Amino acid sequence: MKKALKLSAVALSMTAAFSANAATTIFKNVDIFNGTEEKLYEDHHVMVVDNKIAQISSKEIKAEGDAVVIDGEGKTLMPGLIDGHAHVMINYNFGDIEHNKDITDISINSITVAERFLDDGFTTVRDMGGPAFGLMREIEAGNVKGPRIYPSGGFISQTSGHGDFRDRADAGFSTAQQGDISNFERMGIGNVADGVPEVLRATRLNLRNGASQIKIMAGGGGSSRFDPIDTTQYSVEETCAIVEAAKDWNTYVAAHTFNDRSVNRLLDCGVKTFEHGFFINDDTMKRISKEGGYVVPQMWGLSPDLAKNPLMPKEKLPMVAVLQEKYGDYGQRLLENDVKVVFASDYVGANSDAERARRYEIWWRTQAFGSNFEVLKQMTSTAGEMLAMSGPRGTAKGKLGVIEKDAIADILLVDGNPLEDMSIIGATDKWFDADPEYKKIDTIKLVMKDGKIYRNEM
CATH class of the missing domain: 3.20.20.140 (Metal-dependent hydrolases)
Incomplete structure (x- = not known):
């Protein structure tokens, strides 16, 4: 069963975060698997500025300027x-x-x-x-x-x-x-x-x-x-x-x-x-x-x-x-x-x-x-x-594989909880007898790499 945990808000200057040319994405209402702990942080919010994770909070992050806001209610946000x-x-x-x-x-x-x-x-x-x-x-x-x-x-x-x-x-x-x-x-x-x-x-x-x-x-x-x-x-x-x-x-x-x-x-x-x-x-x-x-x-x-x-x-x-x-x-x-x-x-x-x-x-x-x-x-x-x-x-200039402040913004939004069901990221017990035709994994709803969204089916 998924554990509901609360992650303390990360202090961040909002003025600095929304500088004039900042490319900002805010994920609202997501459950976070951070890559290091065997639990989800429920009902959290994540802000990406340029290619880095700038803020993670249990409180709503207000959108300013040209920020893109994605409501991920019911979805798990996890590292790429x-x-x-x-x-x-x-x-x-x-x-x-x-x-x-x-x-x-x-x-x-x-x-x-x-x-x-x-x-x-x-x-x-x-x-x-x-x-x-x-x-x-x-x-x-x-x-x-x-x-x-x-x-x-x-x-x-x-x-x-x-x-x-x-x-x-x-x-x-x-x-x-x-x-x-x-x-x-x-x-x-x-x-x-x-x-x-x-x-x-x-x-x-x-x-x-x-x-x-x-x-x-x-x-x-x-x-x-x-x-x-x-x-x-x-x-x-x-x-x-x-x-x-x-x-x-x-x-x-x-x-x-x-x-x-x-x-x-x-x-x-x-x-x-x-x-x-x-x-x-x-x-x-x-x-x-x-x-x-x-x-x-x-x-x-x-x-x-x-x-x-x-x-x-x-x-x-x-x-x-x-x-x-x-x-x-x-x-x-x-x-x-x-x-x-x-x-x-x-x-x-x-x-x-x-x-x-x-x-x-x-x-x-x-x-x-x-x-x-x-x-x-x-x-x-x-x-x-x-x-x-x-x-x-290294090709990346920053931390990979985690959802934490200042890490590279490689992010997935998926339907379900991977700690309980790995099929949501493609796991299958079929190999050579699987369908050879490539099909996208329909439970992967969004793929962000380096702060840019490459697949979005939200």
Whole structure:
């Protein structure tokens, strides 16, 4: 049951708030989920000035000048959602990208990806591998509708690593051969680099292009064919060099990783976020927590529904059942070990597949973590904390993921209470059997990003 609580009025000079050129929006009569507390503040009022939340009050805020007033009676006002691990540029199936597409194809398709993210209430996305810099700039310029993007640039991988997507028939049987790169590298999705000089060059290139954080491949994976999932990738010297180069730019390194050996090496060098991490033990989890790291897992990777993926090779189907049986308590163990967890959709491929996976992921996480509130934090305040580690390299110049004074005005108005019902922000137990046609989530009534309203069905 929703708890009715009263939030004390925030002191604010009304004269200052309504300066001559202030763009002001007032939300009246809303119930607030602030991103950090497991409760709603009933019958409150929120004022946005320019791109920041200027006032939150239990008392009516009087509109002055050209203020826009939105009566949200019966609606919940909450932070915009954050996807901590997405791939807006890997927007066709791997086979198509490897053989049939070029940068124009994925760039044009990324516009649709961006629009649908924002319509689904995601006001910020951390892109974890791909040439998203141009899309980020066009969104910031107002030429494309989409979420705020925190780009990593091309993920950095060793030869034989999770980012080495060459086919068997491609050049590469001798290191002396030239031009032995995959389509992923040609388009800037990834960068294969070996040795300290090469990894430094790849890191600095991404930072030059505008990366807000650096993404490296530190272990094997399921979507790549030639790097077993149990492997540890990049040496201590290479890993530490990448981390120091990122620190020089006042940002951090994220790593694709699964096992204890890899994660502990990454921690030794100062890596801050651990993407996936399904196979780590409790001691490693405790160390991540103690050292201020974050785990960013796509929990659908441990779902039995993964076996329904039509692209899943038949020989890998038994692996899905084994993973679910052996690591099905992964979410609960993360919480028991006080690890900060961030939401991740991490689905690559055609638009409809990625959207269905994202909505399924919200629902599946409520099962894996046993709490709507925990999942909501992962999509709002905890994700905002993680993004803040980008410091001056971050796209947002202010606090994300919360409804509080002076935070960035990323705001949703939704029908219902997400603490009780996550379907109002798109959660569904259907994945590959869901309708492939994109439909807006009709319970999301308004989407504001950076103080501007992009969707309004009030």
